[in-house]
Amino acid sequence: MRRSGSKRLLRVPVLLLGAGGVGGALLRQIVSGRHSCARRNGCRFEVVAVADRRGAWVNPAGLSDAELLDAVAAKGRGEPIDPARRAGRAASPGESPVELLERVASEVDRPGILVDVTAAEGLEPVLDRALELGWGVALANKKALAGPWATARRYFGEPRVRHESTVGGGQPVIATLRYLVDTNDPIRRMEGQLSGTLGFLCARLEAGALFSAAVNEAVARGYTEPDPREDLGGRDVLRKALILGRMAGWPMESADVEVEPLFPAELARLGVGEFLAALPSLDGAMAARVAAARDEGKILRYLARVEEGRGSVGLVPIPAASPLAGLKYVSFRTGRYDDEPLLIGGKGAGVEMTAAGVLGDLLGLVREHL
Ligand SMILES: NC(=O)c1ccc[n+]([C@@H]2O[C@H](COP(=O)([O-])OP(=O)(O)OC[C@H]3O[C@@H](n4cnc5c(N)ncnc54)[C@H](OP(=O)(O)O)[C@@H]3O)[C@@H](O)[C@H]2O)c1
Known part of the structure; x- marks a missing residue:
């Protein structure tokens, strides 16, 4: 566990799949919430990779806040996330999400959190690999949770999988249901x-x-x-x-x-x-x-x-x-x-509330599991 300087911040690696409306809002909230995250939760989210469909921007030491905001601005202009691709230079290797996770996980010194804010199908292998590696998983993407029960059931029994924003657009619908179930209210x-x-x-x-x-x-x-x-x-x-x-x-x-x-x-x-x-x-x-x-x-x-x-x-x-x-x-x-x-x-709609639900999941994972 790496803690920084006298403030002893817990530095939590975050790999973000998806940099659209919700992903962009999440990055902005991570950046603007640095101070309160450190003060209230003693942690700092180090975004070590952000991926879209065309590639990823990776820095195992954590992308700087300026880089994260630059990534959001680039996506807002319809450009790819990978800065090499944006600059017309050789693009990052065409990695699968599992390969990207494994590369990043091998270069950070503690388990982090995989965030899926894509709307993609077929991301179960990377979710499973993240859990095997001891990472937490935060989802706004519903697809893995709503697939056939034989494959989805493992995510419902796994406390390291959080998904507040999958229902209710960030309102505490999932948290409330979890509380009702946990307290044995049929x-x-x-x-x-x-x-x-x-x-x-x-x-x-x-x-x-x-x-x-x-x-x-x-x-x-x-x-x-x-x-x-x-x-x-x-x-x-x-x-x-x-x-x-x-x-x-x-x-x-x-x-x-x-x-x-x-x-x-x-x-x-x-x-x-x-x-x-x-x-x-x-x-x-x-x-x-x-x-x-x-x-x-x-x-x-x-x-x-x-x-x-x-x-x-x-x-x-x-x-x-x-x-x-x-x-x-x-x-x-x-x-x-x-x-x-x-x-x-x-209100329960829109990318800011949805991203806040994901951010709450990240904090919950840090408090309870990482
Ligand atoms: N918008 C809301 O208010 C809201 C509310 C609740 C839940 N959600 C859920 O949140 C998720 C994201 O919604 P959104 O509105 O942010 O969607 P969006 O604006 O379409 O963004 C999706 C992002 O995912 C990226 N992506 C797609 N497949 C990928 C893959 N295989 N690997 C890496 N990145 C991939 C896309 O890349 P490109 O940029 O290259 O296309 C894009 O950056 C969806 O599952 C949605 O159902 C959204």
């Missing part, structure tokens, strides 16, 4: 609006917008993935429902969750432009659903529900006064919270 039902994008869409429908117009507005505001079907298909919400259910103790598979996509299967085959052009064909049916809900004094919300190892994800009419009508609420009904559920809600 989980009966969890429900919530788990997608800011679909929450926006529902709010626009409620305000009278046509479905096609609401989707186009969400696309124009940058709230959706480049292909809005990634959001409208409900797959991301399904992943969050699986994570909640699995944490609650149910070995759920995606087949245990019924998902209602907001477009029919025939539109799945179109290009993005064709899909957007075809959206008005869905306006009439959606307007009828909004009107039917309104006639009952209700509004439509895209809800995830998990109960007894089964889940559902889709549009549900709920009373306008329900707490679930607000954006980003998660409700836990448990053995103790039986007649009145425990509610977690707040």
Whole structure:
């Protein structure tokens, strides 16, 4: 364990996979939080590598704060993270994430933390290698936790894997569920609006917008993935429902969750432009659903529900006064919270809150495991 000078700071190596919106915000928060991290937690995060899809910027002694901010600025301009590649010089070797981790781990003198803030599939080998090496793992990327239970189960039983920002966008949803499970409060039902994008869409429908117009507005505001079907298909919400259910103790598979996509299967085959052009064909049916809900004094919300190892994800009419009508609420009904559920809600969207959730995971790992 290397501690610096008279302040005896614990220096914790961090390898960051992903330098997009969340990764950039995390780097800024690490830099701006140096003083409070040292004072409150006695530690300093040494970012020893930052990787994007085209390479990595590596310094086993820790990249300086100026370099980290330079990396964020470069990504903001759409440039690669690897400074050699940016300068048009020979780029860093085309390493796999496992090779990058092993290279870095061999050059630092204590286990660090691997952070996955990509949206990539197939990163399980690097997560597994990090755990074998005694490192902690912090995830905003849901994919490894929401894959088949046979591969995902090892992450749910491993306290060195933290993932606060995978559900609730940084609000303490995962921490709350962990507390409920740890204190042996049986989980009966969890429900919530788990997608800011679909929450926006529902709010626009409620305000009278046509479905096609609401989707186009969400696309124009940058709230959706480049292909809005990634959001409208409900797959991301399904992943969050699986994570909640699995944490609650149910070995759920995606087949245990019924998902209602907001477009029919025939539109799945179109290009993005064709899909957007075809959206008005869905306006009439959606307007009828909004009107039917309104006639009952209700509004439509895209809800995830998990109960007894089964889940559902889709549009549900709920009373306008329900707490679930607000954006980003998660409700836990448990053995103790039986007649009145425990509610977690707040702004819960955006890269700053998400990055703060990851930073909280890093601090939790330092306090408890490293
Ligand atoms: N944005 C939010 O508010 C939010 C909220 C909760 C959770 N999340 C989750 O957080 C993750 C990141 O979101 P984001 O909004 O930051 O995404 P983003 O802006 O698209 O950034 C993703 C980053 O990951 C990099 N990347 C992709 N595959 C990689 C790989 N195999 N190895 C190394 N780097 C790789 C990308 O590299 P390039 O730059 O080269 O493309 C990019 O820098 C996602 O899993 C998302 O679901 C986001």
